[in-house]
Amino acid sequence: MRLSDQTFKVLYIKINDLSSEQKIEFDEQRMIEKEIGWNVNGKAKMKNPDILFGIVPYKGQWYFGTYQENESVWLHHMKKPQEYSTAISTRLARAVVNIAVPDPSGVRVIDPCCGIGTVLVEALSMGIDIVGSDRNPLVVKGSRENITYFNYDGIVKVKDIAEEEGHYDVAIIDMPYNLYSKVTQEEQFTIIKHAKRIADRVVILTIEDMDEMILSTGFTIVDRCVANKGKKALFSRQVIVCE
Template sequence: MTKLNLQSTEYLYTYTHALEESSLCALEQRALFGEESDNLIKSTINIEPSRSPFIKGKLSILFSGKSVQSIAEKVNQIELSDQTFKVLFIKINDLSSEQKIEFAEQRNIESELGWKVIGEAQMKKPDILFGIVPFKGRWYFGRYQESEPVWLHHVKKPQEYSTAISTRLARAIVNIAVPDPSGLRVIDPCCGIGTVLVEALSMGIQIVGSDRNPIVVKGARENITYFNYDGIVEVKDIADEEDHYDVAIIDMPYNLYTQVTPEEQSAIIKHAKRIADRVVILTIENLDEMILMVGFTIVDRCVANKGKKGLFSRQVIVCE
């Protein structure tokens, strides 16, 4: 008998993203898993799927085999006492035309495996959702956890700011900056109305925020409280920050609506280098020369496009 509370050691993450998000999604994947893929990533790294705006779900692998039949022979080890279940064929888009599995065959596979499980099947709101998926010539079966779009709940805030990044982008940026939050201290020293802070706090990341503008700090505090998170936001210029952090996240779209000189931009980057070991910078301009001059190494980067035509783009630059 297979006990379902046994810890899986391998996981399959299913992905989906818009075409204009390809670069951002790939950078987040590299940060979280050290590799990138269009639709599926197999890893020993265990993360909550709702952390990412691009992950559809996570399959905690129980069995694998060369065919559905070999999986079926193992599935009959599962015996459920008082829990209902459902078997779901996980749809992916990276199969070639000759490998495509039609809808009717998908249902047959679900049925074949479902009959092998000792327990009560329930199509709507089962206690346990099992998944089956082909990947690189093998089949994988396990418990499937669908992702919840947490960031969508944060879209409508009491306080808005015209230049604030989207909650979806903010969530990806937090994952890029802090792939493993264990024991890390994080700061957003130019936090604005707190879009990054809200996403990080919703993931349980230890982050503080600050901004030299008291009006936006008040808005950030209100937004954090509105979503029932507990976070510290201070009125402070980055130049006055004295503490040291493992990671800093800095959004620098300043000269869209505010006149900021290159000297002021350079100063922000210098202070970021002073207060944090790792910094993720968002910018609409090419700041590579400034970043390198203060002693940073650019370890990875991407372009985050807004809209299908990419009419507005930000660079996301990972510095150490």
């Protein structure tokens, strides 16, 4: 490769979820970068090069090309005009959306207990076809304001999940709780029951153990994890994938 007067750098791109057999150790990564670099006719520059090249192995093949870092859009979403201290974090919301919708092509999604719209903002920023609703008019107003603030176009209605008539591929539900959204166990069961009615797949976030309740509606729990808030894990949410 011949470059004119541009400086360059070659960067080995690490993929975190490779199997142990596929992983390449640090020293070998640096050797690969040097090997590629020697074949580029130009001036290498380790800091702020004009061109950043990436090299990465993926599914048995090597890929090389101009590397463009992904912009961390979600970091901008941390500063919402409307926020509740008990709302899920922006980072967790984005992770949950990725879990719920790994491939957004042709997938219709609903957040029927959307609160102030943390999940909606992340999903809309990723180009996902999602609508939101909540029975609380005050939080719906806040959700609409947050969506508009980031220049996204999303529909949020004042509606109880029991009134939802459409059908969706996926529903994401952060179970209501705290002084803004007091719910009884019966109401929680009703939410899950109607979620099964309107969606094929549901991702539930809860601070309580509700496996028995989920299973009694006919769902199967196919995956789960725990997301802790704070270094001492004083506040935890379960993320439960149901089908």
